[in-house]
Amino acid sequence: ETGVTQSPTHLIKTRGQQVTLRCSSQSGHNTVSWYQQALGQGPQFIFQYYREEENGRGNFPPRFSGLQFPNYSSELNVNALELDDSALYLCASTFLSGSVNEQFFGPGTRLTVL
Amino acid sequence: GQQLNQSPQSMFIQEGEDVSMNCTSSSIFNTWLWYKQDPGEGPVLLIALYKAGELTSNGRLTAQFGITRKDSFLNISASIPSDVGIYFCAGQLVGSGNTGKLIFGQGTTLQVKP
Numbered sequence: 001e002t003g004v005t006q007s008p009t010h011l012i013k014t015r016g017q018q019v020t021l022r023c024s025s026q027s028g029h030n031t032v033s034w035y036q037q038a039l040g041q042g043p044q045f046i047f048q049y050y051r052e053e054e055n056g057r058g059n060f061p062p063r064f065s066g067l068q069f070p071n072y073s074s075e076l077n078v079n080a081l082e083l084d085d086s087a088l089y090l091c092a093s094t095f096l097s098g099s100v101n102e103q104f105f106g107p108g109t110r111l112t113v114l
Numbered sequence: 115g116q117q118l119n120q121s122p123q124s125m126f127i128q129e130g131e132d133v134s135m136n137c138t139s140s141s142i143f144n145t146w147l148w149y150k151q152d153p154g155e156g157p158v159l160l161i162a163l164y165k166a167g168e169l170t171s172n173g174r175l176t177a178q179f180g181i182t183r184k185d186s187f188l189n190i191s192a193s194i195p196s197d198v199g200i201y202f203c204a205g206q207l208v209g210s211g212n213t214g215k216l217i218f219g220q221g222t223t224l225q226v227k228p
Binding site: 002004006031033035040041042043044045048055056058090092094096101102103104105106107108 | 117118120145147149154155156157158159162202204206208213214215216217218219220221
């Protein structure tokens with residue numbers, strides 16, 4: 001148990017719709033990162049939030065956006081869904097410090113876009 | 115997106131055998147991590163390595179941070195059926211303005227025959 005939870009577990013949407021995925025970080029962790037994991041691949045970094053501000057973004061378009069709240073929860077929003085957005089979405093929380101940044105993952109949300 | 119080169123892609127071994135997998139990168143990292151992912155779950159941290167040349171053990175698992183800082187390996191000794199899963203390496207840059215985002219390998223799928 002990592003203490004990181006995600007909801008929902010599974011979600012089915014159609015192309016063009018919008019989706020919001022939620023994550024609850026470990027208590028005390030000031031940083032949350034979101035990753036997209038396509039079938040048979042390693043996770044790919046989407047973006048990171050530190051103290052409620054975006055702190056870095058991977059190679060994902062602006063229709064992927066996020067929010068982080070003071071109560072250790074966060075959201076990933078995806079607009080104008082495309083078929084290729086079908087994947088497992090993982091959040092990972094950590095306490096960002098100078099030298100150690102061990103990230104603890106939630107169980108993920110499986111998104112299917114039809 | 116950027117990924118590390120992880121090999122082998124899959125392994126099918128007999129219970130009791132030792133297992134070795136490795137990861138290489140064209141980029142330098144200052145942290146290497148090894149994760150295990152079971153079906154329907156998020157990755158779980160197994161071992162974290164923070165210094166070039168470091169050799170660290172966690173039970174039957176041993177991992178090393180390569181001297182060049184561009185590679186790492188993971189060994190599992192005396193494999194058991196519950197070792198089944200997908201193993202991921204991840205490189206990370208921490209400190210000095212880095213986000214600490216994880217760059218993952220493609221994964222090694224391990225199957226253990228009782």
